Each structure stands twice: as structure tokens, then as C-alpha cells.
Amino acid sequence: MRWLLLKDLQILRRSPLQAVLLVAYPVLIAVLVGLAVSRGPEKPRVALLNEVPANARVSLSGTKLPSANVQRRICDKVECVHVHSRDEAVAKVESGDVLAALILPEDLVNKINSLSTLSPGTPKVEVLVNESDPLKAGIVDDRIEALLAQANLTLAKRIAAEGGKYLNLVIRGGDLPVLGGGIHILGLQASAHILEAIEPALPNGPLKVALSQVTEFANQAGENLDIAGPLINRLAQPITVEKVAVGGSSPPLETFAIAVAATLTLAFVAVLLVAGSLALEREENAYPRLTRGLVSARALLGEKVLLGVVVGLVVTILMLAGLTIFVPLEWSRFGLWLAAIVVGGASLATAGAALGAAAREVRAVSLLAFMVTLPVAFLSLVPSGTVGQGLYDVIKVITALFPFKPALEAITSALEAGNGGIGGPLLHLAILCIAYAAIARLALRRFTRV
Amino acid sequence: MQARGLVKRFGDREALKGVGFSAEPRELVAVIGPNGAGKTTLLSILAGIQAADGGEVETGDGTVGWVPQQAALYRRLTVEENLLLFARLEKHEDPSASVEEMLDLTGLRERRGEIVARLSGGNQQRINIAIGLLSRPSVLLLDEPSVGLDSRQRARLWEFVSALAGRGTTVIFSTHDIQEAERYGNRVLVLADGEALFDGPAEELREAVRREAPEAADRDFETAFVAYLHHRGH
Ligand SMILES: Nc1ncnc2c1ncn2[C@@H]1O[C@H](COP(=O)(O)OP(=O)(O)O)[C@@H](O)[C@H]1O
Ligand SMILES: [Mg+2]
Numbered sequence: 001m002r003w004l005l006l007k008d009l010q011i012l013r014r015s016p017l018q019a020v021l022l023v024a025y026p027v028l029i030a031v032l033v034g035l036a037v038s039r040g041p042e043k044p045r046v047a048l049l050n051e052v053p054a055n056a057r058v059s060l061s062g063t064k065l066p067s068a069n070v071q072r073r074i075c076d077k078v079e080c081v082h083v084h085s086r087d088e089a090v091a092k093v094e095s096g097d098v099l100a101a102l103i104l105p106e107d108l109v110n111k112i113n114s115l116s117t118l119s120p121g122t123p124k125v126e127v128l129v130n131e132s133d134p135l136k137a138g139i140v141d142d143r144i145e146a147l148l149a150q151a152n153l154t155l156a157k158r159i160a161a162e163g164g165k166y167l168n169l170v171i172r173g174g175d176l177p178v179l180g181g182g183i184h185i186l187g188l189q190a191s192a193h194i195l196e197a198i199e200p201a202l203p204n205g206p207l208k209v210a211l212s213q214v215t216e217f218a219n220q221a222g223e224n225l226d227i228a229g230p231l232i233n234r235l236a237q238p239i240t241v242e243k244v245a246v247g248g249s250s251p252p253l254e255t256f257a258i259a260v261a262a263t264l265t266l267a268f269v270a271v272l273l274v275a276g277s278l279a280l281e282r283e284e285n286a287y288p289r290l291t292r293g294l295v296s297a298r299a300l301l302g303e304k305v306l307l308g309v310v311v312g313l314v315v316t317i318l319m320l321a322g323l324t325i326f327v328p329l330e331w332s333r334f335g336l337w338l339a340a341i342v343v344g345g346a347s348l349a350t351a352g353a354a355l356g357a358a359a360r361e362v363r364a365v366s367l368l369a370f371m372v373t374l375p376v377a378f379l380s381l382v383p384s385g386t387v388g389q390g391l392y393d394v395i396k397v398i399t400a401l402f403p404f405k406p407a408l409e410a411i412t413s414a415l416e417a418g419n420g421g422i423g424g425p426l427l428h429l430a431i432l433c434i435a436y437a438a439i440a441r442l443a444l445r446r447f448t449r450v
Numbered sequence: 451m452q453a454r455g456l457v458k459r460f461g462d463r464e465a466l467k468g469v470g471f472s473a474e475p476r477e478l479v480a481v482i483g484p485n486g487a488g489k490t491t492l493l494s495i496l497a498g499i500q501a502a503d504g505g506e507v508e509t510g511d512g513t514v515g516w517v518p519q520q521a522a523l524y525r526r527l528t529v530e531e532n533l534l535l536f537a538r539l540e541k542h543e544d545p546s547a548s549v550e551e552m553l554d555l556t557g558l559r560e561r562r563g564e565i566v567a568r569l570s571g572g573n574q575q576r577i578n579i580a581i582g583l584l585s586r587p588s589v590l591l592l593d594e595p596s597v598g599l600d601s602r603q604r605a606r607l608w609e610f611v612s613a614l615a616g617r618g619t620t621v622i623f624s625t626h627d628i629q630e631a632e633r634y635g636n637r638v639l640v641l642a643d644g645e646a647l648f649d650g651p652a653e654e655l656r657e658a659v660r661r662e663a664p665e666a667a668d669r670d671f672e673t674a675f676v677a678y679l680h681h682r683g684h
Binding site: 003004006007010011014015284285286288289290292293294295 | 494497498499516518520521522523524525526527531535536538539540565581
């Protein structure tokens with residue numbers, strides 16, 4: 001058997017173009033699909049004209065807030081293209097270079113500061129959009145709206161926090177920083193204590209009654225206003241959002257993308273190589289000669305599967321190693337990777353053998369293998385909920401019959417902890433492996449025709 | 451080697467209808483017949499590739515070598531790699547020595563490193579035969595070995611095969627060329643539509659043809675042979 005394996009590797013080496021295609025093409029497809037799966041929508045490019053003076057600060061009641069750094073916040077969410085004039089911003093939007101332009105006017109901070117004065121102004125930002133593309137316009141609207149909502153929320157929180165501080169001062173007393181100095185505020189609680197202390201010294205009479213009323217007010221106000229503080233804070237953020245994922249955990253997109261790339265590579269190498277090399281035995285008329293006492297059909301099948309697993313393993317591991325340049329992988333789980341790739345590879349290889357035994361020529365077989373593997377791979381990537389339930393059930397059955405999906409599950413689970421158990425997929429793969437081996441054995445009987 | 455009453459059916463079609471013959475060591479037996487006569491079917495049953503539906507095959511001691519009609523070798527490997535692979539699969543004790551032996555026998559020593567696909571059909575056929583010889587057979591079955599070869603290549607092939615027979619191998623070959631059968635076969639087995647029409651020395655076949663197709667007796671042997679087949683209803 002090892003001589004046959006050596007022979008197949010020699011043939012592979014002799015057909016450099018085929019070998020390169022066999023290895024490079026799957027890797028290319030795998031990386032492309034991986035990219036497509038992992039890459040979220042890009043950050044939109046937005047021109048930013050910031051006319052606010054660098055030293056301007058939002059201040060409330062004379063207290064300057066730490067720099068809110070509006071610019072940084074915006075540029076976190078979108079790709080900022082800094083411009084220096086309104087005309088430049090307009091030109092960029094018109095040319096389509098940017099999706100939109102955001103103009104923060106010079107008086108923006110002053111207007112915000114005026115919110116807490118007796119003559120509040122209306123702070124405004126300006127957004128320039130190229131409305132020729134409705135899709136783009138929609139995206140911009142969404143982004144800007146999200147940005148503004150966030151800015152308003154931040155501002156409201158700050159105002160509420162400031163308000164809370166003043167309230168606290170009134171209740172508990174303390175120093176109010178004013179104009180470089182500070183004024184000591186007594187506070188309701190301390191006032192009540194003082195009044196309570198004075199009360200016994202007063203003679204009974206209308207004065208004492210009046211004082212006890214004031215003391216009572218101070219106590220009640222202190223207690224009730226104490227509740228008001230948290231209430232104001234709540235007002236600033238009426239609803240908090242807590243994201244809860246239901247229906248099992250899904251692997252992080254990056255891990256999943258890598259698993260997809262690895263499984264695609266493994267699938268193409270194993271299926272195409274085994275199917276093609278088995279068909280080659282037939283094309284070269286070697287099958288009857290080999291099975292005439294030199295090797296059994298079973299051993300030949302075993303050799304092909306071994307070939308698929310060995311080459312598939314090498315290529316897949318190399319690809320994963322190459323990917324570590326871009327994404328960190330948990331090499332400590334290497335043993336699990338090996339298990340997933342070997343069992344997945346064996347299952348895919350036997351499926352390839354069954355395909356290879358079905359057609360007569362290498363070319364027809366390669367095409368067949370391609371036509372089966374690619375659609376099944378894509379079907380395996382269809383997430384539930386994106387198609388109708390009936391259709392999804394059909395897809396589930398189809399993808400369960402071919403080793404791609406269980407191999408993907410096994411590899412995903414092997415790459416990172418918490419992506420579901422590896423046992424189920426491995427068992428699934430083993431069952432498919434046995435089934436396809438039986439099919440391949442049956443199909444091989446037709447090979448004996450001379 | 452002996453065969454008796456061999457029957458082979460493919461669905462309703464009877465490819466062999468009770469064919470029998472025998473061959474002795476050093477004998478060169480030509481199985482001749484038009485395309486579809488059942489030559490390949492007969493040889494592959496003798497080789498054990500296919501099972502007969504009836505009749506029996508007796509092989510003396512030793513193995514039966516089989517050289518299929520279409521070269522069964524790896525065209526992307528070199529001459530040497532092919533020979534080495536099959537020598538190893540035959541579990542020779544010293545595969546490299548067997549390779550050298552076969553390179554001498556086929557006269558392809560200088561071309562040992564060449565990819566088989568680049569060799570001429572004649573040279574490919576020689577390697578095809580050499581691989582069949584690696585099992586060191588006492589009986590060698592050659593299915594239309596000269597098809598696709600030019601006359602010079604044919605001459606070299608038959609020289610090579612005759613030498614094998616001279617060293618004690620029983621050679622059974624098929625051909626659809628009556629002249630080749632007559633020239634190189636000690637014995638001729640005529641097959642048509644799965645029936646054995648004649649089994650005997652080549653000279654006797656000429657006599658039988660003259661006797662049964664007298665109108666074509668003065669024409670060339672091939673024409674006369676076709677007339678003979680026609681008389682026999684084929
Ligand atoms: N595997 C097969 N299935 C069906 N028919 C076959 C098969 N092999 C041979 N035959 C038929 O049997 C007959 C004899 O074929 P074959 O032995 O190849 O003839 P020859 O080698 O003399 O040209 C032909 O009619 C052929 O069509
Ligand atoms: Mg034939």
C-alpha cells in the first residue's frame with residue numbers, strides 16, 4: 001500500500017499544474033469565503049469639518065466638563081476624512097469620495113453651554129449628504145442618527161450627574177466651588193440638626209411651634225430629596241439595553257471564518273484528489289492489473305483515503321499556520337485540530353472515493369466532485385432563519401448526508417473552546433465514512449470491466 | 451494451460467459460446483478473430499479478471515501473466531518508476547534487480563528516466579508487456595499486443611515475444627491480423643461471434659480455408675480467410 005501511496009505522490013509531483021490547482025484553488029476559495037463570512041460592513045467614509053476651537057469645553061453652571069472629544073468619538077464610528085473648509089466638504093460629497101460630510105460649527109460648544117442658562121440656544125450640527133444614491137442616504141441617516149442619539153445621551157447623563165451633585169450639596173452640605181474660591185453650603189441635614197439643638201432653648205410659644213415646623217421640613221426635604229438623586233440619574237437613561245443571545249452560543253465570526261476556510265480547503269483537496277486519483281487508476285487501465293492479486297480493492301480504497309487524509313492534513317495545517325499571521329489561533333488545541341481534520345478528511349476522502357468510482361475519466365470525475373462539493377459547502381453555510389423552515393429542513397438533510405457540514409462543525413469546535421462539543425460531529429463523520437466506503441466498494445465492482 | 455466449454459454472457463449476448471483449447475509450454479498460440487469475436491473476453495477469463503458463466507480453466511503450476519489490450523501503466527511516471535512500482539507490488543526480493551532485468555529485456559535501458567507518456571506506442575507496449583512479465587509467469591496472455599505499432603516496432607515486439615517462448619513461456623496472444631497470426635503463432639485458434647471455428651497449426655488453417663472457400667483460394671490469405679468466415683456464417 002505504501003508503494004501505491006508513493007506512486008500517487010509521484011504522479012502528483014509530476015503534474016505540477018494540477019497539484020498547484022488542487023492546492024492553490026481550494027485555498028483561494030477558502031480564503032475568499034472566509035473573508036466574505038468574516039468581514040462586516042465597512043465603516044462609511046465621512047468628511048469631518050471641525051470648526052470648534054480646540055480649547056472650547058462644555059461647561060455646566062460654570063463647571064467645565066472634561067473634554068468630551070467629540071471628534072474622536074465620531075471617528076470611532078466612521079472613517080473620518082478631515083477637511084478644512086465647507087467647500088472641500090461639499091466637493092467630497094458630490095464626487096462620491098465620501099458618503100457624507102459632518103460639519104461641527106464654531107459656536108457649537110457655546111450653544112451647548114447656553115443650554116443651562118436663562119436664554120438657551122439650539123446647538124446644531126450640519127450633515128451634507130449626496131442624495132443621488134438612496135441606499136447610501138439610508139446608511140448615512142442611520143449612522144448620523146445613531147451618533148446624535150449617543151451624543152445627546154452622553155450630554156444628558158452629564159447634566160443629570162451635575163444636577164445630582166448640586167442636590168447632594170443641598171441635602172448634605174459641602175463646598176461649592178465658585179469663581180476660583182469656594183462657598184460652604186450648610187445643607188439641609190446639618191440645618192435640621194442645628195435647629196433641633198436650638199429648639200429646647202426656646203420658650204414654649206408660637207416661636208417654638210414655628211421652629212419645629214421648619215425642623216420637620218428640613219428633615220422631610222432631606223429624606224425625600226435623597227430619593228430624587230437616583231431618580232434624576234435614571235431619567236438620563238430611561239431604558240438600559242442588555243443583550244442576551246438565545247439559542248446556544250455561536251462562535252466568534254473570526255473563528256468561524258477560519259473554520260470555513262479550513263474545511264473548504266480540506267474538502268476540496270480530499271474529495272478532488274481521491275476522486276481523481278481513483279479515476280486515474282481506471283483511466284490508465286491499471287485497476288484490473290492491480291486487483292489481479294497485487295492489491296485488494298479494499299486496500300486500494302484504503303490507500304486512496306490515506307492519500308486524501310495525508311495531503312488534506314498537510315495543506316490544511318499549512319493554511320491554518322499561514323492564517324495565524326492575521327488571526328491568533330489556539331495552537332494549544334492542536335490535538336483537537338488533528339482529530340477534527342483527520343476524521344473529517346477521512347470522511348470527505350471516502351465520499352471522494354465514492355464519486356471517483358462513479359465516473360470513468362479523471363476530468364469527468366473532477367467536474368463531478370466540484371459540482372457536488374461546492375453547492376454542498378454553500379448550503380452548509382446557510383444560517384437558519386434566512387430561508388423558510390421547510391427549505392431549511394431540506395438543506396439540513398442534504399448537508400447531513402455529505403461530510404462537509406459535520407467536518408465544519410468538528411473543526412469549528414476544535415479551533416476554540418465553547419463552540420459546541422466535538423464528539424457529535426466526529427460520530428456523524430465516522431458514520432458517513434463507513435457509509436461512503438460501502439458505496440465506493442460497490443461502485444468499484446464496475447471497474448473490473450476490461 | 452487448458453480451457454473447456456467456456457461460456458460468457460453479457461445480458462442476452464453470448465460473448466463466448468463454449469470455447470475450449472489447450473496450450474503447451476514454449477507454444478505460441480494465436481487467437482484470431484474480427485472485432486467483437488470474444489478475444490478479450492476469452493483472455494480476461496484465462497487471466498482471472500472475469501469469471502466465466504460456464505466451463506473451466508486449468509492452469510498448471512506457476513502464475514499467469516496478463517498484458518491488457520490497452521497499456522495498463524502510469525503515463526505520468528517514468529519507465530523505471532513504473533517497473534519499480536510493480537516489482538514492489540509483486541513483492542520481489544530485490545525490486546531494483548528486477549527493474550534492471552526488465553530494462554535489458556525491453557531494450558529501454560537508456561530511456562529509463564523518461565516519462566512514459568512521452569514514449570512511442572511501441573515502447574509503451576513493451577513496458578506494458580514487461581510489467582506483465584514481472585510476475586515471472588509460466589503462461590503469458592497478450593491481448594492484441596501489436597495494435598497501433600508500425601511494422602518495425604511490430605518486428606521488434608515479435609522478436610521479443612518469440613524469445614520469451616523460446617525460454618519456456620507459454621504465450622497466448624490475440625490479434626485480428628491473420629498474417630500476424632500465421633507468421634508468429636505455432637497454433638491458431640479462430641474465434642468468431644464467441645465460437646471457436648478452428649484450432650490447429652497455421653498450415654492446417656490455410657488448407658481448411660482453401661478447402662472451404664475454393665473460389666478465393668488464389669487470392670491473398672486475408673481475403674480467403676474472410677471468405678472462409680463468410681462460409682461459416684459469420
Ligand atoms: N463488459 C461488457 N459488457 C457487455 N458486453 C460486453 C462486455 N465486454 C464485451 N462485451 C461484448 O462481448 C463481445 C466480445 O467482446 P470482446 O471480447 O471485447 O471482443 P474482441 O476482443 O474480440 O474484439 C462483444 O460483442 C462485446 O460488445
Ligand atoms: Mg479485444
